[in-house]
Amino acid sequence: xxxxxxxxxxxxxxxxxxxxxxxxxxxxxxxxxxxxxxxxxxxxxxxxxxxxxxxxxxxxxxxxxxxxxxxxxxxxxxxxxxxxxxxxxxxxxxxxxxxxxxxxxxxxxxxxxxxxxxxxxxxxxxxxxxxxxxxxxxxxxxxxxxxxxxxxxxxxxxxxxxxxxxxxx
Numbered sequence: 001x002x003x004x005x006x007x008x009x010x011x012x013x014x015x016x017x018x019x020x021x022x023x024x025x026x027x028x029x030x031x032x033x034x035x036x037x038x039x040x041x042x043x044x045x046x047x048x049x050x051x052x053x054x055x056x057x058x059x060x061x062x063x064x065x066x067x068x069x070x071x072x073x074x075x076x077x078x079x080x081x082x083x084x085x086x087x088x089x090x091x092x093x094x095x096x097x098x099x100x101x102x103x104x105x106x107x108x109x110x111x112x113x114x115x116x117x118x119x120x121x122x123x124x125x126x127x128x129x130x131x132x133x134x135x136x137x138x139x140x141x142x143x144x145x146x147x148x149x150x151x152x153x154x155x156x157x158x159x160x161x162x163x164x165x166x167x168x169x
Contacts, residue, residue, distance in 0.1 A: 002046065002054070006038075010058065013038050018065040024150075029143050032150040033072075033123065035062055037158060039080050040118050041101050044087070048080075055080030068130070075126035079118055086121070090114035103159045115155050119148045 017035040024032060039055045059073030066072070087101065090113040103111055124144045131140050
């Protein structure tokens with residue numbers, strides 16, 4: 001279920017995204033969106049409906065601060081909907097009983113694949129909806145790649161830090 005730690009993660013990621021990362025913008029091509037880490041790392045046992053509601057609320061918070069008209073809601077809810085199939089692809093396992101998003105359970109290789117899939121899909125959908133046209137697909141792809149690289153590096157650093165922290169305890 002949802003714990004105090006999940007609520008704290010939600011709040012910290014929203015505040016970090018809004019007050020720090022939203023101020024990073026390189027000609028519209030580098031827009032890191034690390035708030036999706038919250039949806040990516042929710043426990044597998046959390047019911048899908050709860051994950052979708054939390055993703056909606058996360059997207060709503062970001063959209064309200066960015067004045068972006070729902071693009072973050074759409075991309076984040078879509079990510080929440082497909083996160084279990086993406087986790088299955090990343091781990092190459094069939095049953096949800098074996099799935100865990102904890103870095104020490106997932107393994108570094110699976111974590112990298114899972115994070116890349118989530119980030120690329122989320123960012124591509126976000127920038128595609130924002131552009132509202134396939135005419136600018138080149139720009140959408142460049143923005144997706146540049147933003148995904150930064151987001152991936154940050155997500156990986158956070159997960160490695162969590163992994164190392166668990167080893168020390």
